Amino acid sequence: MYGVIGKCRTHNLTIDCKVDMFDKIIKPILLYGCEVWGFHNTNLLEKLHLKFCKHILNLRTSTPNFMVYGELGRYPLTINVKVRMISFWGKLVNFQNSKLSAKLFNVLKNFNNPWCAAIKKTLNQCGLTYIWYQNTINIPWLKSKVYIILLDQFKQSWYSEVHYSPKGLNYRIFKKSLDFEKYLLTLPTQLCKKCCNFRTGNAKLPIEIGRWFNIHRENRICKLCTCNEIGDEFLYLFKCTDVYISNSRVRCLPKYFITNPNVVKFEKLFNVTNINQLTNICKLLDTIFERVSSLG
Numbered sequence: 535m536y537g538v539i540g541k542c543r544t545h546n547l548t549i550d551c552k553v554d555m556f557d558k559i560i561k562p563i564l565l566y567g568c569e570v571w572g573f574h575n576t577n578l579l580e581k582l583h584l585k586f587c588k589h590i591l592n593l594r595t596s597t598p599n600f601m602v603y604g605e606l607g608r609y610p611l612t613i614n615v616k617v618r619m620i621s622f623w624g625k626l627v628n629f630q631n632s633k634l635s636a637k638l639f640n641v642l643k644n645f646n647n648p649w650c651a652a653i654k655k656t657l658n659q660c661g662l663t664y665i666w667y668q669n670t671i672n673i674p675w676l677k678s679k680v681y682i683i684l685l686d687q688f689k690q691s692w693y694s695e696v697h698y699s700p701k702g703l704n705y706r707i708f709k710k711s712l713d714f715e716k717y718l719l720t721l722p723t724q725l726c727k728k729c730c731n732f733r734t735g736n737a738k739l740p741i742e743i744g745r746w747f748n749i750h751r752e753n754r755i756c757k758l759c760t761c762n763e764i765g766d767e768f769l770y771l772f773k774c775t776d777v778y779i780s781n782s783r784v785r786c787l788p789k790y791f792i793t794n795p796n797v798v799k800f801e802k803l804f805n806v807t808n809i810n811q812l813t814n815i816c817k818l819l820d821t822i823f824e825r826v827s828s829l830g
């Protein structure tokens with residue numbers, strides 16, 4: 535994995551290329567033979583996947599996983615593992631005792647075999663229990679069906695995590711779907727990192743630092759001004775009266791965002807696609823980062 539990361543850095547590849555490198559080089563190695571061993575605990579695979587994603591986005595390891603999946607529009611590798619296992623099982627059923635592996639499966643399925651139990655569990659999870667009892671399997675249909683269902687289930691759990699996680703209070707306002715964020719390709723690397731850090735709670739804002747020290751949410755106040763409000767993303771983008779930040783805000787944001795800021799404008803600001811506007815927002819973020827870190 536680190537070889538790939540090194541190559542990405544040497545050639546200064548874009549984020550989508552890095553993700554593609556993972557899918558084409560690392561993923562096939564990680565999932566090699568998973569049709570057979572995939573019923574074991576695959577948490578380690580996912581940890582590695584997330585570690586890579588956090589590394590290329592330059593995020594802290596403590597960044598919530600739902601934000602990493604969200605920014606890159608990625609899905610867990612376990613979905614691929616389950617689909618490949620189901621496909622392999624379909625082949626064994628279709629062989630109908632003509633191969634040694636199929637004969638072995640026919641014997642094992644009558645015992646309490648963990649591999650067979652995992653297949654059954656996946657089928658149950660997808661509401662396709664009846665397929666287990668069929669003698670021939672339409673493999674392409676089953677593969678795509680299981681993939682779509684597992685993907686939908688993951689999306690549902692992702693939405694609920696975004697919605698209920700206390701860390702996602704601001705994130706849920708501007709992140710509405712599990713899709714790759716376009717700003718990751720539009721902005722130059724340095725600005726891209728800043729923007730991503732700010733969106734995912736990796737900036738050293740009082741709201742985040744207070745979390746590290748177990749300070750109650752109401753007491754994570756901005757110390758740069760006298761507003762006596764919680765120092766979160768919304769405050770620094772729109773309300774903080776610190777001279778440097780206010781000046782930068784006037785310079786960088788269109789008037790529309792400065793006058794009467796609200797949640798709708800907050801969402802719009804994070805979903806800006808125009809490169810010039812995005813660059814200006816990053817300049818404001820730069821000032822915020824600088825001022826916030828000046829507090830130590």
Ligand SMILES: [Zn+2]
Nearest residue numbers: 756759774775
């Ligand atoms: Zn302030």
